[in-house]
Amino acid sequence: MDESNIIRTEYSDVMKKSYIDYAMSVIVARALPDVRDGLKPVQRRTLYDMYELGIKYDKPYRKCARIVGDTMGKYHPHGDSSIYESLVVMAQDFKKRIPLVDGHGNFGSIEGDGAAAMRYTEARLEKITQEGFLKDLDKDIVDFIPNFDETEREPEVLPTKFPNLLVNGAEGIAVGMATSIPPHNLGEVIDGVVAYMKNEEISTRGLMKYVKGPDFPTGGVVVNKDELLQIYETGQGKIKVRGKVEIEEAKGGKKKLVISEIPYTMIGAGIGKFLNDVSNLIEKKQTNDIVDISNQSSKEGIRIVFELKKGADAENLKNLLYKKTRLEDTFGVNMLAVVDKRPEILGIKKIIEHHVDFQFDVATRKYNTLLKKEQDRKEIQEGLIKATDVIDLIIEILRGSKSVKDAKACLVSGITENITFKSSISKKMAALLQFTERQAQAILEMRLYKLIGLEIEALQKEHEETLKNIRHYEDVLNNYDSMSGVIMEELLELKKEFSTRRRTVVENAEEAVFEEAKIEEQEVIFLMDKFGYAKVIDVSTYERNKDTADKENKYISYCMNTGKICVFTNEGRMHQIKVLDLPFGKFRDKGIPIDNVSNYDSASERIVYLCDERQLLLGKFLFVTKAGMVKQVEGSEFIAGKRTITATKLQSGDELIFTKVVTQNLNLVLQTKNGYFLRFLVAQVSEKKKGAVGIRGIRLQDKDEVTKAYLFEEGIDTKGRYKGKVVSLNRLKLSNRDTIGVKQRQ
Template identity: 55%
Template sequence: MAESITTTEFSSEMQQAYINYSMSVIMARAVPDIRDGLKPVQRRVLFAMNELGLNADKPHRKSARIVGDAMGKYHPHGDSSIYDALVVMSQDFKKGMALVDGHGNFGSIEGDGAAAMRYTEARLKKFTQEVYLADLDKDVVDFKPNFDETEEEPEVLPVRVPNFLVNGSEGIAVGMTTSVPTHNLGEVIDGVKLLIDNPAATTEDLMAVIQGPDFPTGGIVINKSDLKEIYESGRGRIKVRGKAEIQRGTRRTDKDQIVITEIPYTMVGANISKFLSDVAALVENKKLPDILDISNQSSKEGIRIVLELRKGADAERILQALYKKTKLEDTFGVNMLAIAGGKPETLSLKRVLEEHVQFQMEVNTRKYRTLLKKETARKEIQEGLIRAVDIIDLIIEIIRGSKTLKTAKNCLITGETQGITFRHKTSEQQARKLCFTEAQATAILELRLSKLIGLEILALEKEHGETVKKIARYEKLLGSRRAMLDAIKGDLDHIKKEYGLPRKTQILDAQSAVYEEEPEKEVPAVFLMNRFGYVKTMEESLFQKNEESVMAEHKLALPCMSTGKICLFTGQGNLHQIKVQDIPSGKPKDKGVPIENISNFNGENESGLLFTTSEAMSGRKLLFATKRGLVKIVDASEFETIKKTIASTKLGEGDELVSVEFLEKSELILVSQDKTYLRFAAEEIPEMKKASAGVRGMKLAEGDAVCQIIQADPGESVKIKLGSRRYGLDKLKKRDARPEKIIK
């Protein structure tokens, strides 16, 4: 085969390939079709279960079998994504109407995962059979070849309710997402009926029956006034709040409790445990010290989270704090994106219902055409059999006188008598008048003699009468749009009566949580660190009482304020800050926590040079010196930041800080590893920014490095020992020139 080389622009080829990939993800994976509200994987799982005959009245079948069939026949992707879809469709705490009846561990509302597919079993819900999969055999939707063209699968399922609203949808595609809340089945059905009766209905009219989202977890939607704009645009944010009640103690010794019985939909899963840990953190950080205990008493009966309060606590204020600072009040982002008309589109509430009505008209038209064709064929046969009963003796004579079945059949259709032996001449004359259709002739020849009993003949005539009525009904439905819409409404009424449930989520306009934190009391404390890097704080008075024993166990004791920060400068040029309130408070025998657990400081790779406090740094200047002889002075205000870690200086490759200290004296002495000393006035060092490297304070011989910096006052004698002699550093001559080289 000859090669064909196409020259093309690389960028345009990549652009087209990315567009193709994006559309594939959008259309074939992440975004539901507005007609049935299902993603491809959900549709294929349900269809595979239907093909396996897993009806509600049949035994459950292993989930692994369902996943295997769906993957092997229709969805050639990972088995985990197929099983995840199966699991979610069985979870009534995630779906407005669960579609799969799961047997075994299918996860919990608290975030527990489902058991492996080899352990669980599933079958279809009766609701799914009747509302999602009924009439597939009546040519109501188009079928298409599967991925390897060995099977046929439906393009969409003939879902009879707006599943896009009832069960909602969540999906992330390339450059777009879909996020639709669940709604109440009965309300959505009423909305469809309202639109059928009044196509000009406004969003406000529809919201008279569709109040808003109805989450399976209940809760309260608190921004009712925003829903109209959300449903008109298809986008917005719904504020959801858990339902909690304050239970007052009935006896003197009883404590008040806050009991949470419903949670926001966004808290489903691991967010419940996160809520518990967030409350515990608020208690530990003394934001909500009046909460004495929190317990999760949830069970199969429902959610129950109990917070026990201190006697005399302001329960209402604590509840407002929980709304403000935890997931007990959250937002649900709405983006009603779906595939409509073959392309992704964000739809309004009315447009969603209009698309559903149009889809139902198409499905029902195809359904009744199929039924009409079937009943017409049945009527033809019934009429043939009724005529045949009246002349049954003649037909028996034709059959007995024919040598072949073809001869007898031909006689019944065309009246051709050649090759047939008749007993009477009149019989032959009557036979020539026969003109049954081919279908009638076939049915007559297959007629069993038992059907000639009188009662059977009456039953046949009754059946014919019913068939005629059905044909008349189908023709009326197909000939009148109004009649078809009324039939759709009738189906919806049946579904609502059979499967409708009361609303779970309350819709109202409520004020946002109002909570003002009480200013934290500023009390003196002591920061302690032992030789293993464990830190804690201690009340100042308690430290003073036990100072001797405490200092025997700790290498560092730093006075601080409860509202301040501990500042740690490291040899690697970093400043780590730790809020005092984040450090656990303890008693003398308490161990504390590793400093790495509450800060970014890594004791294995960093050397701590200066521990100080934000209060001690206020209004002061810091002196920096590196082993390569660079020095600088930085105003402490440079380090005022909310970040936990910042760079305190700029270091060259291979350089590191050897000293960070407060500038307290007017003269400085640099000391090198080779015992070289240089004394000069501190005013010779310029004040610089934290991002600068500094100026060269001392020229070093090759291989030498600064190891220390000493501060001294003019005339102050600083003694050093070299060998057997002692020298006074006050005898060193001061350098006349200022440091000339600035390293930026």
């Protein structure tokens, strides 16, 4: 190996550079939209490919598989699924305020159903896409760059005529950053652009007289109107969106709550999640007003109906849905886009400013191209008009020439050596000819019918039209107001043809206030089986089925229906479960896993003790750990608002094996794995804080550990067991804490 070719460098530097290159590639060339056309590369390439394939709005649909394959092969060397997903989204009118693709077939639904496979669906461009994104691409108005293998050329950006970044919004996750731009109304945005072009000093507040706020394709209600100014100035913030809820009268004096519009954030699986959340509210008895739920949504729109019981407070229920479900949700705004190949957070005025600058660049290039074409046409027209005046001489030159080259040389430079003339006068006149190269070529290609009087007259009119066009194009290029006028005229034509009415209402609304119905406080029974499924039943039901309940359930506790159950685990934690979160009802109901209503993890934790929260006020809790550490903690220390707290501090490798509330001075017996039993009084156990490790209860031998603990009153016969042998605990010698204890023989 030639060591001179080995480059020695710091590994971290290579990784840093590689990661930054990767991050910038994702940011600029994949995940974020360009501020000029509001499109990500995959969207831009897909639309351009459809344009190149001629799949226009007035042409037949073509298979999406053809579009995806062609885009992937020519412009986008990534997975076909990402291209098809982009194509599908651009065709979904519930995701895009102005769909850019006209889809034919199953393109998914607002409820989260996916589109059919690309081999089954068809698509073509929408008219607005052709008119607003792809028009005039042949006029050199944007730069074309080589594709990934330099066999094709693709536009660096599409010449979009309106700020698509605002109209259709954008969502994308890059590396270390993400963009989230809400959609807006096309007509309002165009009015905002026109207002900016008329007065570049206009403020964000001024622009918002035209752009009222987001206009989501799903409608809904934006309820924090006063916060929009700050959001549009900074490009960041949170928009609160509610679904549209109407109250309808039903038979028998009952009412219905009908949801006809949903928040934009609920598109997809959000509707199913919402219905599930409402069902949970009913299960948890947070509302008793809903008697039936039906999702009657169809192609015509959203319609979710809640039938209410007679006398139900519909307004209060509406507020409950806003408060407890995603019927009121937050749309996080982060208006991040690529500006001059760099990511930048933009306010609404900056977005419009960049768009207008882009429009002036595009218009300048377009009218320069048009001007050049008209000037070339003018040159040829002037040559043909001049030729008709000396047509006899030109015919004589053509008849006397031996080749096209000689004839052309005579027309351009007056060279007559190789041409035969009828007279010397003709030769002298021919020597004076000075047509340009283009004019001479046009004369040589001119057909004889062009010499007809009417054709000559049409040529002169065409020349006048060309001169008029040249004057217009020069005026547009040299006069700022003229160019502004042309751009504004195109924008207003787009607005007239394609704008639609606003769907989202923007207002200031009071925060939803839900008055919870007062729950009648009563004592109930908490039941939990060995599998961790818990439920609550009333006391009378328990007493009727006491034997069966005691046999089938591992934990049984009296508690208040408004209270909590406290669960102490081997990891030294105490989890709290709200009794109201548990299903209340029939004795034979299965219940729900307590994992679902608490932070308890049945896969990694084991329950050591379970009690009603009222026991926390009865006295002190005695703790015993596997390592033989003991302590007493005042029960009031465990009263907390959190769902989980640390009940006791454990050393590494240690775990809690026993805890119980102690209301009097009892005997405590600790039993170890190797058969040692130590009996002493609970009074010897010091009171500590819950964050303390405790004190040593038994002096353990090597590789021994505490496995069980027993509490009993003096004189009460209490049994223990070690390797099949029964041990009478009350007959053990009363000893002191922190001693070895007595070893039981097998």
